Structure formats: C-alpha cells, structure tokens
Amino acid sequence: MKKIITILLVGMLLASCKTDSKSVEQPLDGYIISGTAPGVYNGIRVYLKSNDQRGKMITRDTAVVMNERFTFDGKIVNPEVWLLSGNSIKGTLPIIVENKAISVELNKDNIRASKISGTKANEDLIAYEAKVQDISTKRNQLGGQIRTAANAEEKNKLTAEYAELNKQVSEMPINYIKEHPKSLYAMVLIDKLMSQRDTDFNQVTELFDGLDSSLTNSKFGSDVKAKLDAVKRQREALSATEIGKVAPKFTAPTPDGKQLALDDALGKVTIIDFWAAWCGPCRRENPNVVKVYNKYHSKGLEIIGVSLDGTSRQKDPKDAWTKAIEQDKLTWNHVSNLSYFNDPVARAYNIRSIPATFILDENGTIIAKNLRGADLEAKISELLD
Structure with a gap:
C-alpha cells in the first residue's frame, strides 16, 4: 500500500510539473534552448551570436546538431536579442535569450519561418x-x-x-x-x-x-x-563642449600636489590638451605643441595639459606622467587625477580618445577643438598674430 501511494504521489507531482510548464514561464538559473532541426545533418554547428559594445558580431554560444536536435545552455545577466544561425543554413533568426526554457523548431530552408516558443517575449x-x-x-x-x-x-x-x-x-x-x-x-x-x-x-x-x-x-x-x-x-x-559654449570649469591636482583651476590658468588664448604618457599619437604630437607654445606663449598663449595616465598597466602612473613631461619638454601647466578615462575632467569634456584639444578665448569660451599639426598652428596664428 505504501508503495502504491508513493507511485501515485510521484505521478501527481510529474503531472503538476507538466501542467505548470505549459501555462507558466519557468524562471531558471540559466537559459536552456532546446531545438529541433529537421533535415539538418549530424555534426552541423549552430550558433547564438550578437554584437558586442563596439558593434562587432561575436559568438555567444555554440551547439552541435545530433539526431536533428541541439541544445544551448548558459546564463545571461539580462535578456538580450541574439541571432541563431547554422553552418548549412542561410540567414539568421532573432531570439530573445533569457534565463528560461525556450524551444525552437528550426526551418533549414527559411530560418525566419522557424518557430520559437516557451516565453511571451519571443512571441512578441x-x-x-x-x-x-x-x-x-x-x-x-x-x-x-x-x-x-x-x-x-x-x-x-x-x-x-x-x-x-x-x-x-x-x-x-x-x-x-x-x-x-x-x-x-x-x-x-x-x-x-x-x-x-x-x-x-x-x-x-x-x-x-x-x-x-x-x-x-x-x-x-x-x-x-x-x-x-x-x-x-x-x-x-x-x-x-560644443564650439561657442563656455568650457566646463574644473580644478585638478598638479604634479607637485597643488590644485589648479581652469580660471586661474586662462590666457588670451588657452589650449586644453588631453594626453597621456602611454599614448603614442600624443607623444608624437607633443613636439608640434611645444613648437606652437614656444612661438606664441609671449603673445598670450597658455596650455593646460590634462593627463589620462592611471591605466592599470602602469606600475607608477605619476612617475610615468612626470617623466613624460620632462622628456617631451612640456613647460606649461599640467593637471591629472591619474584616473585614466575616469578622470573627472575627461568625463566633463566627454573624452573618448586622445589626443584631444580644446581652444578657448580669454573668457573661457570654446572657439575650436581637436586641431593637430599644421591646423593647430594655423588657428593659433590666426588668433594671436
């Protein structure tokens, strides 16, 4: 009798699980995508792909078709639209991957005609x-x-x-x-x-x-x-930081540990130069900036170098910064929080790459930006000659 009751309870539990799986989306610790692939040969690989933050298509997961079936399993932080594709199948099928059970009936002749079930999001x-x-x-x-x-x-x-x-x-x-x-x-x-x-x-x-x-x-x-x-x-x-706007104010540490404010360093014309010791293009541009500074400093040109040193690859960011200033003969004002691209000044100016320059008038208004080489000298000449 006890054995019969146990069997009945197991049967009821299985029946209950089966009913729930049909009526309610079951959250899981990860995603399980179960696929059928009629007509697709054993050994064919199928993929889940998506674009990374730079827009490059990358493979997120791979499965192999065996007996016209395949399975993906993994874990995702937030739901994302990925693309399902296969080596012998033309096109891609968008699918919302979330930590739930998802089923796919793959149509190898027209992948867009494939069926996805198991989640409301994919139905939508x-x-x-x-x-x-x-x-x-x-x-x-x-x-x-x-x-x-x-x-x-x-x-x-x-x-x-x-x-x-x-x-x-x-x-x-x-x-x-x-x-x-x-x-x-x-x-x-x-x-x-x-x-x-x-x-x-x-x-x-x-x-x-x-x-x-x-x-x-x-x-x-x-x-x-x-x-x-x-x-x-x-x-x-x-x-x-558009041309015509007053440049964002800032105060930041100098190499000797003092604080320098933008307003205290403005000249008749001021260049804010974002650079770093580790930045090859910046170092190659420095001789040109030195030339411009030496030629026009006496006429009212000031430069504030904002260093984006502080990358984790630098053993001593401050030492690299100060040595680069000395080696490149950068004899103007310098500031840095040594926080790489997280530097508050860089963030205020929306700096995504360096070198980057902003040219300000005597009132701190941005009148030009991102000029290098001959273009930089020509602009400063126009303003001060």
Missing part, C-alpha cells in the same frame, strides 16, 4: 518581426515599381508611398513600446534604441517611465535605466 518578438517583414516586402515591391514607372507623376506617387512605409518602420519601436507597456520586448526595444545615434533621449526616458512597474523595477529595468542615465550624461557633456 515574432509578431513584431512579422510586421517588419511585411513592410519590407511592400517596400521591395514599390522599389521595383518606382524603377519601371511609366511617367514622372506615377513615380512621384510611388515614391511618396515608399516614404510613408519608411516612416512606419521608423515609428514602429516607439508605437510598440507605447502600446505594450507590460511586454519585456518593449524594454528590449528601449535598450536597442539607445544604441542609435539619432535617438531622442528625452523621448526614450518618457517611454521608459511609461512602462509597467514590473518591468522598470526588475533587474533588467534597473540596468537599462542606469545605461539611459549614463548616455544622457554623455550627450549633455558633449553638448557642453
């Missing part, structure tokens, strides 16, 4: 991509009709229709996010919008704030918000 992705594909098909058809239009009137009409379709595509992410505030895919779209150069970040902030709290309060939501705030700060810093 598939529906969205279907609309995009529908518009793309219409655009391709219109493109052919425009090329073979019988007259200018017909061509103009078709061109206007084509432009309207382009507008629909550009507005799709915005409209989707507004209409689906509870969809995880809406958050994925916001994350994607932030990587586009022409994004209106005030609009993106409004879209984020309009999402359901279940999304904005999630780990993914917190990370997207942090990224959004960081990008907004970068844009604001970039705007603050």
